Amino acid sequence: MRAFDIALLTDRRYTASTATEGDWYLQNILDDDKLLQEALARRGLTSMRVDWADPEIDWSQFRCAVFRTTWDYFERFAEFAAWLERVERTTRLCNPGATVRWNVDKHYLADLADRGVPVVPSQFLERGSTRTLSDVLAETGWDEAVIKPCVSGAARHTYRVNRQNALEHQPILTALLAQEAMIVQPFQADIARTGEDTLMVFGGRYSHAVRKVAKPGDFRVQDDHGGTVQDYQPTDEQIALAEQATAACHPLPVYGRVDMLRDNDGQLAVMELELIEPELWLRYHPPAAETFATRIVAFLTGHP
Numbered sequence: 001m002r003a004f005d006i007a008l009l010t011d012r013r014y015t016a017s018t019a020t021e022g023d024w025y026l027q028n029i030l031d032d033d034k035l036l037q038e039a040l041a042r043r044g045l046t047s048m049r050v051d052w053a054d055p056e057i058d059w060s061q062f063r064c065a066v067f068r069t070t071w072d073y074f075e076r077f078a079e080f081a082a083w084l085e086r087v088e089r090t091t092r093l094c095n096p097g098a099t100v101r102w103n104v105d106k107h108y109l110a111d112l113a114d115r116g117v118p119v120v121p122s123q124f125l126e127r128g129s130t131r132t133l134s135d136v137l138a139e140t141g142w143d144e145a146v147i148k149p150c151v152s153g154a155a156r157h158t159y160r161v162n163r164q165n166a167l168e169h170q171p172i173l174t175a176l177l178a179q180e181a182m183i184v185q186p187f188q189a190d191i192a193r194t195g196e197d198t199l200m201v202f203g204g205r206y207s208h209a210v211r212k213v214a215k216p217g218d219f220r221v222q223d224d225h226g227g228t229v230q231d232y233q234p235t236d237e238q239i240a241l242a243e244q245a246t247a248a249c250h251p252l253p254v255y256g257r258v259d260m261l262r263d264n265d266g267q268l269a270v271m272e273l274e275l276i277e278p279e280l281w282l283r284y285h286p287p288a289a290e291t292f293a294t295r296i297v298a299f300l301t302g303h304p
Contacts, residue, residue: 004047004062007050008050032068052083064092110124124150133184146187149181151181208284255295
């Protein structure tokens with residue numbers, strides 16, 4: 001007999017069941033997970049929050065493991081990749097392992113573009129590349145760009161560069177390329193002017209949205225760097241793009257998040273498609289927890 005039906009995957013920093021006074025970061029995580037756990041319970045499913053890297057966990061005791069806040073995976077990627085291969089032999093992963101492997105690397109943006117999804121233009125510098133920032137900016141005609149690792153999160157090693165400071169940032173890029181692939185994208189003025197709009201999608205259908213805004217003088221919208229979040233009502237055009245982006249994935253994701261903005265030409269474009277461990281801001285729209293739980297049930301029963 002299984003102890004629990006669903007493992008909600010987190011990392012070791014967030015396994016506490018209560019947050020200390022003032023720890024808003026953990027409290028946000030706990031609030032979202034509580035909403036989902038209560039929705040699962042109403043469908044007869046038991047759940048527990050689990051550190052994905054806990055060596056004592058018997059994963060065969062769960063019907064399914066759902067990625068929620070595994071926000072250290074990119075800092076322990078070799079360990080995470082080995083864990084993923086091992087665990088998917090003993091329980092089902094939601095989203096599936098193949099989806100996680102595809103989405104974990106920002107090369108997926110090229111796949112989306114090939115499938116007709118408008119994305120922010122991207123240049124990929126593979127590990128060991130000797131191509132310089134100056135080369136990329138000259139070849140693309142971009143005056144300003146953002147560089148970041150292809151496997152990353154929380155704005156890790158994310159830098160805003162331009163033609164004037166490209167040489168200054170080159171040693172940083174060279175050191176990173178010795179270890180991993182990098183992506184270079186034209187800096188989008190809308191990110192500093194308006195922010196980034198984030199749409200949550202369950203089973204291919206739009207649920208709710210927020211707008212993420214960087215602090216004054218910054219371009220990083222993550223709350224780790226002082227960004228703030230606002231409730232947001234997207235346009236029909238934005239909803240259509242979010243659903244188009246997830247429909248371009250095979251198989252269709254159980255859940256995901258589409259980050260978008262107006263590009264420098266004024267057109268909607270996808271910045272990121274988060275299918276691994278997206279923050280979903282269920283606390284901003286509690287009915288979404290019911291939708292999420294319903295989609296998990298459909299995934300378990302094979303009736304999407």
